[in-house]
Amino acid sequence: MKPGVTPLIEQPSLWKREMKRLKDNRVGYLFIAPLVISVALVLLYPIGKAALMSFQYWLVTKPKNGHPFVGLDNYRELFASDYFYRSLGITFLYIIVTVAARYVLGLLTALLLNKNFKGRGLVRALVIIPWAVPEVVTCLVFILMYDYRYGVINDLLLKMKMISNPVAFLGDSHTALGAAMFVNIWKGFPFAAIMLLAGLQSIPKDLYEAATVDGAGIWRQFRSVTLPMLRPVSVVVFLLLVVWTIKDFGIVYVLTGGGPSRVTEILTIFIYKIGFKTFNFGVAAAGGMILLLISIVFTLIYLKATKAGETT
Amino acid sequence: MKLRQPLIYLGAVLISLFAISPFVWMVLTSMKPQSDIYSSPLSYFPTSLHTGGYTAMLNPHADDNVNFMKWFYNTVIVSLLTTVFSIVISALGGYSMSRFRYRGRMAIGYLILITQMLPGSLLIIPLYIIMKQYNLLNSHFGLVIAYSTVAIPFCTWMLKGYFDSVSSSIDEAAMVDGAGRWRTFASIIMPLTLPGLVVTAIFSFLTSWNEFLFAQTFLSDYGKWTxxxxIASFQGQYVVNWDYLMAGSVMTTLPIVIAFWALQKYLVSGMTAGAVK
Incomplete structure (x- = not known):
């Protein structure tokens, strides 16, 4: 701006600017309104309803009884059931094993894909296949491959002499949970791999050069450069995996339906069965609230962890 | 360095094999005659090319409650409608969150985050009752509403990231030239973020294409199924025709795998935009 040209005419008064900002913000509200309305109607309202139902008598098969409030009865019924605690244990085991395995396998894949070699593009394209295959289809293919008589996995293991008799992987209560976890790991590791690969690629190259100059070997570089630099992405991946796995339903449901003898009954299946097999919506809603509580705890940890990542 | 090269290739081969073998097994099985599927010792490759599974899938047989083509059509319609709804609402919301500084913006951010944590198995029971009240059970429209709303928060978050990457000085320039907020958004910012819109669209399309829990609970009439x-219903039957099943699986999967490959560059950058900054 040239000196001598007075800017006063162009500068709107504070009042006018404030009005303009308010008017503009109205447009902002207008733009966000559909999101808020749809989330409120289709997500928040049902959650509120579920919270209410968890304190009500709600047996679908006996509509004549109405839905009187029963205090904490539904929760009490839940906590009195041994299967609830078993299911809780199974859920935690399922989360810990599959998240850890997907993370480690994803990290190994990412480290590999971060190297320069011929055919890297092809390997990356192949690695994302499990992510793309629909959940139900994944389960069906594995049901076939796990089959006791005609399954290729039994065939291979027998040929390699790793087992002496065929195993009904999904039908045997010793192997069913492990078999279901394996499917989850197969399906989920590409996501971890792709996210971590992006994280690896954002690490500045000169850090490695400096480390090499300082005489750090490969293992030392991995520990002192790669892992610390990867921490923010790792935190995000790790907690996304945990929260998603808490919600996981389809894989185990289609593979085993929670059986045999309920050894694969993760919390989501436990709740679904109470809801749609015994039609006791009250108890099912109470179980759902517990599940939500677990998710919220992890969300808070997630928020804290990402905040910590931002400040450091 | 030379020594490590073979190790890298070994790793690459192993991880690729691990990733693709179930997929390959599905394709192989879909082309095997039943005698191969149930042969002992197991024959890994089809002894003769068998297309029976595919022709069975392409021709409806009402007596077995199988109508693959109808399911395919249902899934396409539901997924397309979900995509349109969620993209429109998320683009508006994402733009609003990226450009405006009104009160309650943070609260909406937290709202979006919280929706990511809601388990479907908790939502399903109240949703079931509500949908029953409004006659939306067994209807594709009800499913589209549920899918869109579940997809919208994540899509909004992704699109906000894309809008953030476009400098707001472009908006200001457009508005100085006399364009209103709406014009600026629709004819200037939207075209600039086309790749982001494509990724987000693919994401919501995939979500509804693959969804199982809601569809399984809300749709009772087999003609309405996705x-x-x-496909999951085949498995409950006491005679499982694996050639049918795998043919159906291949046809369900192929469009998605092709979409992933075609768009993997965008997909990867879109998924990671929020996490890697």
């Missing part, structure tokens, strides 16, 4: 529910 592919996930339809």
């Amino acid at each position: 592919l996930s529910v339809g």
